[in-house]
Amino acid sequence: MKPDLVNKPYLVDAVIGNSRFLASVLDTGRIVRFWWPHVDYPQHADRIRSGLRLAGGDGRATWFDGAEDGWRHESSYVPGTNIFAARAESPRVPIRAEWELYAVPGEDALVFDYRFTNTGTEPASFQFVFYSSIKAAEMSTYQTTEFRPADDALVHFHRDYFFSVSSANVCTAYQSGYAWEQANAGGLNGSDINMAPDGAMEWAFEDVAPGGAARLTVYLAAGRSLEDSLAALRKAKSAGPDTLRERTAGYWKAFVDSAAPCPSDRADLRELYERSLLAIKLMADELTGSIIAAPEFDEFYTRCGGYGYCWGRDAAFITTALDKAGLHGLSTRFYEWTLTAQDEDGAWQQRHYHDGRLAPSWGLQIDEGASILWGMLQHYRALPDAGGKERFLRAAWPAVRKGADYLTREIDASNGLPNASRDLWEERFGQHTYSSAAVYAGLKAATEMAALAGEPSLGEGWNRAADRIGETVRTLCWNEENGVYYRGLQLAVDRDSYERARAEGKEASETRDAKGYPRFRLAFDPVVDVSLLGVSVPFGVVPPDHPQAWRTADAVERALTVPGVGGIKRYEDDPYIGGNPWILTTLWLAQFRALAGQPEEAEKLVDWAANHRTKTGLLPEQVDKASGGTAWVVPLTWSHAMFILAVHLTAEARSAPTGRPRAANA
Secondary structure (H helix, E strand, O other): OOOOOOOOOOOOOEEEEOOOOEEEEOOOOOEEEEEOOOOOOOEOEEEEEEEEEEOOOOOOOEEOOOOHHHOEEEEEEOOOOOOEEEEEEEOOEEEEEEEEEEEOOOOOEEEEEEEEEEOOOOOEEEEEEEEEEEOHHHOOOOOEEEEEHHHOEEEEEEOOEEEEEEEOOOOOEEEEOOOHHHHHHOOOOOOOEEOOOEEEEEEEEEEEOOOOEEEEEEEEEEEOOHHHHHHHHHHHHHHOHHHHHHHHHHHHHHHHHHOOOOOOOOHHHHHHHHHHHHHHHHHEOOOOOOEOOOOOOOOOOOOOOOOOOEOHHHHHHHHHHHHHOOOHHHHHHHHHHHHHHOOOOOOOOOOEOOOOOEOOOOOOOHHHHHHHHHHHHHHHHHOOOHHHHHHHHHHHHHHHHHHHHHHHHOEOOOOOOEOOEEOOOOOOEEEEHHHHHHHHHHHHHHHHHHHHOOOHHHHHHHHHHHHHHHHHHHHOOEEOOOOEEOOEEEEEEOHHHHHHHHHOOOOEEEEEOOOOOEEEEEEEEOOOEHHHHHHOOOOOOOOOOOHHHHHHHHHHHHHHEOOOOOOEEOEOOOOHHHOOEEHHHHHHHHHHHHHOOOHHHHHHHHHHHHHOOOOOOOOOOEEOOOOOOEEEOOOOHHHHHHHHHHHHHHHHHHHOOOOOOOOOOO
16 A cells, blocks of 8 residues: 555535645545645645554554454534544444544644544553654655654655644654555664655554543644744644644634525524535635635646636625625635736636636636626625725726726627637637626626716716627527527537538538637537526526526526436537536526526525535535435535525515516626
């Protein structure tokens, strides 16, 4: 069993953190990845393991945070917190391990708080083994591990990343570097320093009585220098686990209490609502305000293009949900971050790192920047006081002006739609109906903000461009024969698809670009896609009671509901990860049904999403179309945001005098 960055699970069961630390955890209570000092980059964990070595045995360690040696696990969040608790028992080992994992709010420290209970009938002596392999800054080379006697600590470091590991208990053995075999077999060799990423420490417990318990807390403290890391370690050790635990639990309780309560009186929905708020907070970077889509799990892009980045489009939905929940501060911080990520020409690119720098991408998605402008207006409207509104408008207005000017420059004069770009799923290039609706909403939002800023004349051109987009969406993008919008126009395809379309009598074209390369386009993309709901919800090109809107919603539900397991997939013949139903797509339809005055139908879709949360209460991206189990990405921030929005909109639909609440963009 060789520690290796590549051998990481795609699916995890929990996340812990404090908005500077973020860590992914398995249901066995093992941390498999952690990020610091930002939630997206860099990731440092190679492998961290916890084990026992029984006196009188063969000297081999048994790793209770895994499935070896018959260990069985129970795990869950401590209610109302981001503290994760695990329990491990094995019929082969007379020691039960129970522990909690958490990051201390406001501190650069992770806490591993262990309690060991003798479940046998005789006194038990054993060693607790903590193995840590940390490849700081995701580097497989140039790592060093050193034992520092004055702090009884192992320090892992590379360049300006330092991670100190220790306990208030004094260790009885240690090894710096090349420690896995000795950690397994026993006999840590006391090496003080090695140019290697790993090390191990042991603590001895003697003659624990039957039914008796022993406790040990391990701290992992981070710093950009050796002095900072050791200072954070000493501070954590000085405070002790009881104080740190109380502080952490109190912090999360106060955070939840600061939010608007769940509008549902159902216990299961209230619990998921609370967990959604807690999960979203972990994805918001404390230092920059950016919000990531999910903790990264496919760092080598083996099955996807990665998720540990900030998408402006995702975040616009997320901040709208946060504002619904009354957590305006997190939304304000995000929109302050967008000012650092905007290009000089006014565009926002597909995705970014926490510091606003461009992340790896597939090219421009025009809906990203348009969604940010739309989201800025939603946030302005949600701010509870006039002073806050004025401050936000003053800060955002220059970016709004640049962003709206950019969007109007990107209008195709031939049809009034935005120029071709990537779709929201980042899979195809064309003039997409969803993207056009987002640009419509972004320009309408900018128009309103121009008036608020005292410069209404600037919004006149933006408003005209938006109106033409809306008219084209309602006419040219409408497929009357199928009773649904076209997914888009001028869809880029390969030569074979082009020739096949021509043979079938479909409208298609061939052009040459500036370098003479052939480019092939289909005039219409007829595939039914859940994103077509965006024309109405949330972007308001047509209201939910418009015939085009409800016919589209019915077509979406009819074509995309997955037989058997239920839920809504992204689009017809979706190949990604097998073509499963998604949580957010199902909740998107729920929001439409709520805004269309159908709260009972909305509730059924909300129930489906709630029933497919993980056993730790998190919402994944996808649900397996055959088994109904979690299929991909845990947790997905956008899923949690869509749940919050759907619960609020459903409650508003039930309480509205006409059975229909005001549309989000009305």
